[in-house]
Amino acid sequence: MNDVIVAILRSGTPLIYVTMAGVVAQRAGIWNLGLEGLMIIGACATIVGIVLTGSFALAMLIAIVLCVLASVLLWFVIEKLRANPIIAGLGLTGLGLGGTSLAVQAIFGSQAAVTAPFGVPRLGPAFGPFGVLSVFVLAMPLVVFAMWVLLRRTRFGLRLAASGEHPFAARSVGANPSRMRLLALIIGGVLCAIGGAELAAGSLQIYAQNMTAGRGFMAFAAVIFGAAHPIGSAFAALFFSVVAAVGIRAQLLFGDAVPHDLLLALPYMATVFGVWLSGKLRGGHKAATGFAELRDY
Amino acid sequence: MTGKFVSVLRGLIFIVVALALCGVIFQFAGYSALGMFRSVIEGAFFRPGAWEQSLRWALPLFITAAGVGISFRAGYFNIGAQGQFYLGAISAAFVAEWLNGAPAFVVIPACFAAGMTGGALWALWPGLLRLQSGTDEVITTLMGNFLAGLLLVYVTAGPLKDPSGSGQQASSRPLAASYRISDSLGLSPTIIVIAALVAVAMWLLVNRTAFGVLASLAGRNPTMVQWQGATVWRLGLSSFLISGALAGLAGTIEFMGPNGRLAGGFLPTHGFTAILIALVANLSVVGTAFVSLFFGGLASAALYLPIMAGLPSSAIEIINAAIALFITAKSGFVDRLLAFGRRSA
Numbered sequence: 039m040n041d042v043i044v045a046i047l048r049s050g051t052p053l054i055y056v057t058m059a060g061v062v063a064q065r066a067g068i069w070n071l072g073l074e075g076l077m078i079i080g081a082c083a084t085i086v087g088i089v090l091t092g093s094f095a096l097a098m099l100i101a102i103v104l105c106v107l108a109s110v111l112l113w114f115v116i117e118k119l120r121a122n123p124i125i126a127g128l129g130l131t132g133l134g135l136g137g138t139s140l141a142v143q144a145i146f147g148s149q150a151a152v153t154a155p156f157g158v159p160r161l162g163p164a165f166g167p168f169g170v171l172s173v174f175v176l177a178m179p180l181v182v183f184a185m186w187v188l189l190r191r192t193r194f195g196l197r198l199a200a201s202g203e204h205p206f207a208a209r210s211v212g213a214n215p216s217r218m219r220l221l222a223l224i225i226g227g228v229l230c231a232i233g234g235a236e237l238a239a240g241s242l243q244i245y246a247q248n249m250t251a252g253r254g255f256m257a258f259a260a261v262i263f264g265a266a267h268p269i270g271s272a273f274a275a276l277f278f279s280v281v282a283a284v285g286i287r288a289q290l291l292f293g294d295a296v297p298h299d300l301l302l303a304l305p306y307m308a309t310v311f312g313v314w315l316s317g318k319l320r321g322g323h324k325a326a327t328g329f330a331e332l333r334d335y
Numbered sequence: 336m337t338g339k340f341v342s343v344l345r346g347l348i349f350i351v352v353a354l355a356l357c358g359v360i361f362q363f364a365g366y367s368a369l370g371m372f373r374s375v376i377e378g379a380f381f382r383p384g385a386w387e388q389s390l391r392w393a394l395p396l397f398i399t400a401a402g403v404g405i406s407f408r409a410g411y412f413n414i415g416a417q418g419q420f421y422l423g424a425i426s427a428a429f430v431a432e433w434l435n436g437a438p439a440f441v442v443i444p445a446c447f448a449a450g451m452t453g454g455a456l457w458a459l460w461p462g463l464l465r466l467q468s469g470t471d472e473v474i475t476t477l478m479g480n481f482l483a484g485l486l487l488v489y490v491t492a493g494p495l496k497d498p499s500g501s502g503q504q505a506s507s508r509p510l511a512a513s514y515r516i517s518d519s520l521g522l523s524p525t526i527i528v529i530a531a532l533v534a535v536a537m538w539l540l541v542n543r544t545a546f547g548v549l550a551s552l553a554g555r556n557p558t559m560v561q562w563q564g565a566t567v568w569r570l571g572l573s574s575f576l577i578s579g580a581l582a583g584l585a586g587t588i589e590f591m592g593p594n595g596r597l598a599g600g601f602l603p604t605h606g607f608t609a610i611l612i613a614l615v616a617n618l619s620v621v622g623t624a625f626v627s628l629f630f631g632g633l634a635s636a637a638l639y640l641p642i643m644a645g646l647p648s649s650a651i652e653i654i655n656a657a658i659a660l661f662i663t664a665k666s667g668f669v670d671r672l673l674a675f676g677r678r679s680a
Binding site for chain 1: 360477
């Protein structure tokens with residue numbers, strides 16, 4: 039049983055960090071489809087940083103700086119140039135996936151996977167069977183709780199939500215919606231860097247091309263499923279990881295009886311189901327995507 | 336007239352901005368940005384046979400993008416062209432396998448029908464979910480892309496596996512030569528005629544039918560269209576089906592033409608590029624045809640770059656992504672410039 043919990047925490051933690059990034063952006067009124075790109079930048083920068091600097095703290099700092107820079111770029115394009123957030127987010131994702139491939143090629147001369155000598159610090163033997171988990175796993179519930187406090191119990195969180203839902207109201211109390219969104223995306227950049235670092239260096243210490251494999255989009259789906267509530271969305275992300283873990287379990291148990299690719303498809307199917315359910319529960323209401331404005335400038 | 340001019344100018348300006356961003360990234364990665372762009376342009380248009388290659392990529396991209404444009408016009412953010420493209424190729428491959436041995440004039444139309452149906456069905460479920468229960472189609476179509484990719488891996492390693500193939504990459508049995516609609520270069524009169532037919536049909540549909548006009552209006556203001564007496568969900572579902580069918584058609588062409596077989600990971604960013612094309616072209620059919628040529632050139636250059644020493648093909652991915660980042664931008668700068676011009680005139 040313990041190893042199942044360890045597996046779920048391992049696969050769920052990166053997803054939950056990135057989901058929190060999506061939650062902050064969503065509350066501020068930005069559909070952040072760049073999460074996938076930010077996550078791969080975080081993953082790549084951490085591993086490459088460890089290899090080049092030999093220090094985990096420095097590598098983490100590099101990852102955070104790069105993810106925040108990419109987030110600021112996204113903010114600039116969406117807010118200042120009034121680009122469509124969905125297309126711009128997909129563009130950022132493409133930049134992240136292509137840019138990390140290019141960076142690895144430029145630094146190591148080939149696009150093969152990069153292995154780091156060490157990863158995120160572990161909890162250690164004091165935690166028994168959970169000692170193999172990284173410290174980010176231990177911090178995860180605290181971060182989710184902190185996000186809940188920040189978004190639901192502080193002046194900042196309320197102003198953020200106002201900026202997302204009714205920018206006019208936010209402006210009337212002196213909050214600058216544009217600046218609130220910038221702050222939301224910067225917080226999101228830091229969280230994505232941690233999520234990417236946990237993915238690449240949490241248990242395996244390896245970076246491979248496109249290793250996020252749609253997790254950023256799954257995190258975005260978790261935001262929708264959880265109605266952009268930090269705790270609800272975290273549970274939605276956890277649900278996707280449980281489904282993935284069940285898939286891997288089933289593969290070990292049934293061997294060749296069930297097609298391998300069908301089991302790999304389970305998290306994506308769960309995502310579709312989750313988004314369908316959340317749409318159903320909210321009576322078919324759909325948040326504005328800003329897409330109508332694309333046609334009417 | 337001025338409006339059109341402004342939007343073209345705006346598009347061009349932001350493509351230049353995107354290319355400048357790419358230049359900065361390439362310089363940082365230790366490549367010469369100018370050298371990179373020179374080899375991209377050379378690979379797309381100036382090396383021997385480059386135009387044929389560019390056109391070979393442009394035609395399926397155009398067909399897919401024309402479909403994406405229809406669903407975008409109707410206000411639905413169908414970003415699942417990639418999955419619909421895969422499903423088209425997979426359905427066509429199944430039919431080709433079942434009808435193996437039948438005369439070509441039976442097999443080829445059957446494959447096309449199957450491919451378009453397969454693509455349309457892969458667009459149908461996100462469409463139904465969206466219209467029935469408000470499920471966000473951005474996520475469902477996106478997840479559909481991943482599912483279709485896994486399905487492609489599954490069928491090429493399972494039901495459609497070529498037993499004589501090498502262990503390197505699973506693929507289906509090669510299509511018999513008499514069923515192929517082009518050689519492996521990928522350009523043939525058949526494909527050109529199909530693309531031309533699609534172009535004419537889509538132009539007529541968008542500009543000369545009630546469906547096209549109402550769907551475009553529905554994308555801007557569904558309430559108004561409803562008051563006009565049109566059934567919004569029927570317009571929406573049709574737009575999903577048309578875009579899926581066209582992506583499936585492009586997949587079928589790719590399978591029966593240049594590839595001649597299904598392989599595990601073919602054409603990774605085709606659907607995404609099609610979305611860009613539709614947006615750069617401002618969703619107009621004629622514009623889509625021209626913009627497809629540009630992006631077809633980029634796709635052709637992507638294959639040429641690795642041959643040039645040390646230039647990774649991910650460079651094209653980066654260029655595409657940077658264009659995506661900026662292409663929907665609506666800078667007030669261009670508008671102010673033009674307003675200033677009018678005032679002083």
